[in-house]
Amino acid sequence: MKTAIQALIMASSFCQRIKRERVESHPLLKGDRSPVTIADYGSQAIINKLMKERFPNDPIVAEEDAEELKKAENLEILNQVTHYVNEFIPRVSSKEICSWIDWSTSSVKKRFWTLDPIDGTKGFLRGDQYAIALALIEEGEVQIGLLACPNLYVDKDQPDGKKGCLFFAMVGNGAFQMDMESGEKKSLSVSRIESPEGAIFTESVEPDHADHLIHKKVAKRLNVLSPPILMDSQAKYGIVARGEATVYIRVPSPSDPHYREKIWDHAAGALIAKEAGGKVTDILGRPLDFSCGLRLEKNRGILVTNGVLHETILKALENLVII
Incomplete structure (x- = not known):
């Protein structure tokens, strides 16, 4: 280290x-x-x-x-x-x-x-x-x-x-x-917010990196009150890990719906968020699998939460994402 x-x-x-x-x-x-x-x-x-x-x-x-x-x-x-x-x-x-x-x-x-x-x-x-x-x-x-x-x-x-x-x-x-x-x-320790209304989302700045419209629909379903923190890079994992944000969501962009994430874009951040007490899966609730080569071939998108709200966010994603 x-x-x-x-x-x-x-x-x-x-x-x-x-x-x-x-x-x-x-x-x-x-x-x-x-x-x-x-x-x-x-x-x-x-x-x-x-x-x-x-x-x-x-x-x-x-x-x-x-x-x-x-x-x-x-x-x-x-x-x-x-x-x-x-x-x-x-x-x-x-x-x-x-x-x-x-x-x-x-x-x-x-x-x-x-x-x-x-x-x-x-x-x-x-x-x-x-x-x-x-x-x-x-x-x-x-x-x-x-x-x-x-x-x-x-x-x-x-x-x-x-x-x-x-x-x-x-x-x-x-x-x-x-x-x-x-x-x-x-x-570090993640936020312990239990109510979706009090959650703070974070997502990419670049609109072509994720489906921001789906993110907005999820937030609306959950009556999230705060606007998302727009941030480049894996720094988003860091702000979830230290309790500044509650949820980092990354639904694949509609311009490339079959995109598979690269391992170097998530490996470090995923561990940091988990070790701070958070939960990290893809948007279907599957653990990230780093054994498939240069990309997360068995995963789709990314969902990082404080753990408490993870199932709630996955539920809100249902019927919004076409598999």
Whole structure:
């Protein structure tokens, strides 16, 4: 856990440095038209390097690779990645950095780490929420989960206060939040709200990431009074874990109703929410199965609650979701 925490804190500092200096201008577009940035590449390089030094035999299943970065037309971006990584790990070449990025594999073993170097890249580009997510999976079960949220306020009651927190959990040991500046840690516990009217939902900012209309219908059925917290990335798991939100719901977007979630988008957050006392399933009530490769092939959508309201939310989803 210590190495993983150190790796995420260094990657967070790297990403924040990129934002402070307004380095990002034109992110590369991957095959699925999603953006990938200097920060994505540098974050993955740093974390892969530190984790491989400590756990040389563990595969890392990460979101990015260096294929686009190594193309001649992207030399300027590669040079920027190299420049900024050298501020954190001195005297390394572009070739070495690309090799660190490409230590990632798509082959899922009995034991492996899964990494999203920037979960919520669009949020990062807007200056909103994003997360750096790392999880250890063994035999299809998440054993360790960490989420670094550099832009998330540390105190849930002071959203305009100090930012920069890291959530982490280990199976059977509870969930914790650490102030990345001071190192102060505190244990986490989900909200104990029992009435749906008092629940606070959280959902993605981007409308194409989920079916916000279905979410609204669920809230209406339950007479939920508060508007949802719109937030990018797995930071949503963090705010459920610390009792700030009660329900995180993610019904697949109608533009892609058969979409299956990627493991690195949920592994770390799911464990953190569960270890804080919450419940995590898909929208049909099935546990998340991380043994099927790079995607949650046996699951549809995501539902995270404080546990108390889980069955109530599943009931409200009935007849709204076409299977």
